[in-house]
Amino acid sequence: MTAETEQQAEPTSYDVAAVEAKWQQVWDELQPFVADDAAVASGEREKRYALTMFPYPSGDLHMGHAEVTALHDVMARYWRFRGYEVMNPMGWDSFGLPAENAAIRNDEHPATYTYANIETQYESFRKFGLSFDWSRRLHTSDPEYYRWTQWLFLRFRERGLAYRKNSPVNWCPNDQTVLANEQVVDGACERCGATVTKRELTQWYFKITEYAQELLDDLDVLAPTWPDRVITAQRNWIGRSEGAHVDFVVEGRDEPLTVYTTRPDTLFGATFMVVAADAALAEELVSEEQRSAYEDYREQVRRASEIERLATDRPKTGVFLGVHATNPVNGERIPVWAADYVLADYGTGAIMAVPAHDQRDLDFAQAFDLPVRRVVDVPGAGDPAETFEATVGDGAYVDTPLLEGVDGKAEGVRRTIEHLEGQGLGRGTVNFRLRDWLLSRQRYWGVPIPVVHCEACGEVGVPDDQLPVTLPELRGADLKPKGVSPLAAATEWSQVACPSCGGPATRDSDTMDTFVDSSWYFLRFCSPGYQDGPFDVEQAKAWMPADIYIGGVEHAVLHLLYARFFTKVLADMGMLDVREPFAAQLNQGVVINQGKKMSKSLGNGVNLGAQLEEFGVDAVRLTLVFAGPPEDDIDWADMSPAGSLRFLQRAWRLSGDVTSEVGTPAEGGDVALRRVTHRTVDDAQTLVEGHRFNVVVARTMELVNATRKAIDSGCGPADPAVREAAETVARLLSLVAPYVAEEMWERLGHQPSVAQAAWPVVDPALLVEESVTAVVQVQGKVRGRLEVPPTISAADLEAAALADPAVVAAIADRPVRKVIVREPKLVNVVV
């Protein structure tokens, strides 16, 4: 392992550090991983696009980066071996808050922190021996990149998919910026943990809801190749529901009050209505007598934090609005209330309350002494008016003239909608939980929104030939949060001539959510230097979709949903011929330590650099890949990088023991060892393609063990089968441990690099076993084993089984009732 132990004539171990230094240099010269666009465009070679989520440049790489890239590299290297032209790019998601916070702290420019970290991470990635094509490297904070982010924004805006609206938004008082719904977790800011409040602001949105149905439908297409948990998370997030809009006439008002309900069949049980307290609708509806009561209540609601609002078990609050509406099916006059349990931005912001069949409505009815009327008699359940338990199941309709004798909810809903539509009182409709994507942020270190606000012309998009709208040079205290964007305070930058009329105008002072940047970077990789658009349409057609996308499950909804949305819009713009960007997806687990997430406060962090120093890159990579299935979490405390290094040394020793000449044909070599070799290669193909990388490592270990045995106590080191086996080990190992694999390959007499070697050709004749072990069971229990030829007939196998002494003994004197024969591997005797 170290130089000291290498004094002997025949070294028993290699010098890890020396090997790493040596091969890093060779790779730099050979550049074996640059993808050839022409080979794909011409159809000369089939493409594979291997994609890993690009990192945010915060400090150096950690265990998590090591794991995901180690797993990813197995796939990329395997595809290269199989003769595909592989694009394996990497870049940095380099806009974002940490750089801005660091800049304020250190009184510098965010770019200083950002680009210094990028260089650190770049060097670490290289040392980690990953087969990235660095010629495609990109950073989303480069003007050449964000110019095209702005260009895309303008195209979205032209299509009505980017718009501004005034509405209550999630506000993080600590980061002094708005947050998308996705960035609010349990009422707290996902980033800093501060309690999120609501603010009324004018903000930019992407109209992702326009694609809600397609985003949902296409999950069915992705389901076979995407993880279940991601599919489920996205389905839940999109939250499709079917129901009806029902129009209620409000006294003294021309416009109807329309509600959304999934239970139109319970319309006869509606005893009041509720409007979201913070909706404009409530403001419009409230009577003069109730106005001050309503306004007091609304203030109380606005002060409440998201956490308080989300507590589902808190008592219902609300206020009567002083108006009544008419139930369209029975003409009944019911009161209209305002409450905060109804959400302004879901459905129509108003509901019909059916307390008998909705627990929330029942709780509200109880709190304010409103009537409860049962219209579905659910067998076995009491009357909700007495039990205070709303019933939601199927049952016989009561007091519902429209649905007499109707059986079941589905039919009841269908008939009611039919009736409403016939009478012009409502219509069947579909609703989504998904909201539009709030993309503007009041921070500095992001993409400036390329829009100018002109007194005369209003909102004007910056013309394409004036892109990019670059950031002004701000640093340190200029960036301190003040509730408005730092860009608004940079007056020299913000005051411009209107591109349309030339009059005085101001630039939009918001920057984009960094999720915008990462929604299309995988397209830029297809033609990273392209000058005439965000990407070369032809190159994107050649490379897309990514054949695998590996990354953390924390992006199950956010990033993956946005990237899918962008892809669909770009397809509609005619720039892509795929509607889904990622054909297959794999989420690696997280690396923990001693049963807990690594953290500074717990003091249980495992430093990647220290592990690499101690065991070497190959051993750390091997440990991460061998630990278990890629999607499972790894507890580093349960792992043994020392054991991994031990194995690598054992494997390496094989390359020194081979005595046959390089190029010696394997034909005629020891058949038993050749069988193991060819079986291993054949299985490895299936295993890698099934992402079962841990098993590939196990099988490689078995091959090493078999080769060792052959050398020491079998056919001996000169047998050509030993060379074949050792060369196979080098290639299999290069998927995970590239340094030692190169070293082995060279010691075996080959030219570098093993990464450019051909995958071994499997000889099908060697996959057929000479003899197999047939198991003989009596009553399903193993009682004997027979060595038989694989071609044995059922009759012969049965005869041999029944002649076996142990089997005869197990049967004893009982009559044989039936014999199941699955030649050549199994016989089961039933007595």
Next chain:
RNA sequence: GCCGGGUUGGCGAAACGGCAUACGCGGUGGUCUCAAACACCACUGUCCGAGAGGACGUGCGGGUUCGAAUCCCGCACCCGGCACCA
């Protein structure tokens, strides 16, 4: 509450409906060594048994099958998503 996934030796984990526990870690014993480290060899699911051997065994309870870790039904527990979304 609704949706998705899981539960196999001391530990990480393998196993087209057909030998459960491959591979590795850890442990025990041994070879080498003055000694140790390294390396190598053997053993290592539980119980009974001196041994040969036997019984039991993949979270729990049923079922299908000649045969179930694997398929079906029910339950418990763990992990993840959604949740005052009408």
